[in-house]
Amino acid sequence: MAIRVADLDLPRYRMSLDDPTHHEYYAEVAAAKSHGWIQRWLCGYVVFGHEDVSALLRERRLHQAAGKVPALLAGIENPVSSLPADDILLAEGDKHLRLRRLVAEAFSPKSVDGLRPAIRTHVGRLVDDAMSGARRDTDGRVLLDFQTMIDELPVAVIGDMLGTGREDFPLYSKWAESHFQVLKSSAVGDTERDSRLARDAEEFDRYCVTLINERRRNLTNDLLSKLITAEESGDRLSTGELVSLIRSFIAAGIDTTRNQLGSMMALILDTPGAWANLRENRELVVGAVEESLRLLNPIRMAMRLVHETFEYRGVIFPTGTLIGIGLSGASRDDAHFT
Known part of the structure; x- marks a missing residue:
């Protein structure tokens, strides 16, 4: 029998929306995924697994929430x-x-x-x-x-x-x-x-x-x-x-491109031999760019609001529920990427 998400006894994921370092963020995500596929977060819930993220991104009853999140968190109407x-x-x-x-x-x-x-x-x-x-x-x-x-x-x-x-x-x-x-x-x-x-x-x-x-x-x-x-x-x-x-x-x-270019260069320089290998084998550059996008996703979280009540994995998500879809967690899911 399906159960309402609010009635689940779930752990709470405590990472803030404000930008921590890559090291802190990915360590927190890795720890969070060990506690189950869904957790409480902010005023809603969050998922990080590749299978769940992919399924919820395709869910038509979830609508964009990016511009509404700050006001939702504060419980106020804020025009900006x-x-x-x-x-x-x-x-x-x-x-x-x-x-x-x-x-x-x-x-x-x-x-x-x-x-x-x-x-x-x-x-x-x-x-x-x-x-x-x-x-x-x-x-x-x-x-x-x-x-x-x-x-x-x-x-x-x-x-x-x-x-x-x-x-x-x-x-x-x-x-x-x-x-x-x-x-x-x-x-x-x-x-x-x-x-x-x-x-x-x-x-x-x-x-x-x-x-x-x-x-x-x-x-x-x-x-x-x-x-x-x-x-x-x-x-x-x-x-x-x-x-x-x-x-x-x-x-x-602008900011996403700046952040991705900087993160990609840092990743290459921090990986022993990577710079020399790319310099000598230019055909590897495209693959290196794609891998940096996976490992250092420029958009870590996609915020969604439930527009119409739906059920997923035996859990009922009522209209108005806020769900954080952990893109960067999914892109580092060891169960999917080997």
Whole structure:
């Protein structure tokens, strides 16, 4: 007989949403998985096993909860802690399918492949800049400022996607940080912080509307122009939906890319012989990148809210239940990866 999740005698997983070190996080996850497939966490529950994570990610009765989590944790309604309803990352059902159809051509393999030459140019420029300011250690080895490189690369690529100049890049970094702060749990209720984030959000919206209107008057070959002209049976993206897509580029494309590049480089340098092996065997680079994405997942947890009561593994999850889906725990599940 199925049992309600609230009636289960479950251990409590105590890791905070706020970012611990990789070592602390993965050690906590490994310990948590030894106590069962599901645990209490925050104001809901969490799962980490690969099989459970995969099944729940496919569960249509679970909806996105990312922008609602801070307010849920605090038990308050907080306007800066909610993402717009037309955000493609949060849209569900027919609305999500409509948005996907409209943006499909702009994100086709051919379109994305067209970004490669510009990305190579940016990487070459950043490496040249780093080399020109490089120092040497006592053994004569070159010391590069890799942090500056990974900070600037994703911003430059997004600038290409939007067809904007380098003078706007500092704004993108600021807005990416603001978005990250919106999703943090520890500062909910901080009125000074909330006011600053609200101002940043208003500034971002004004910037995007101005950019979209200018691009509509003067279409180019950038991704934004392709999104503006995207059409299916007479249907087009609204200004609000375009703003939301730009928000997704900046929020999901800057910090995640920076963190992944930095984590990947640290993993390679910390693995004896890895750097020399990749340097001599370039065909191994793609596999190394994929493995770093598995081991150091840029998005550790996907938050979901139960939209309609459902049963899984003999457990009933009522509407409104918050579930943390441990992506990074699943990607290190020894029962699946050998």
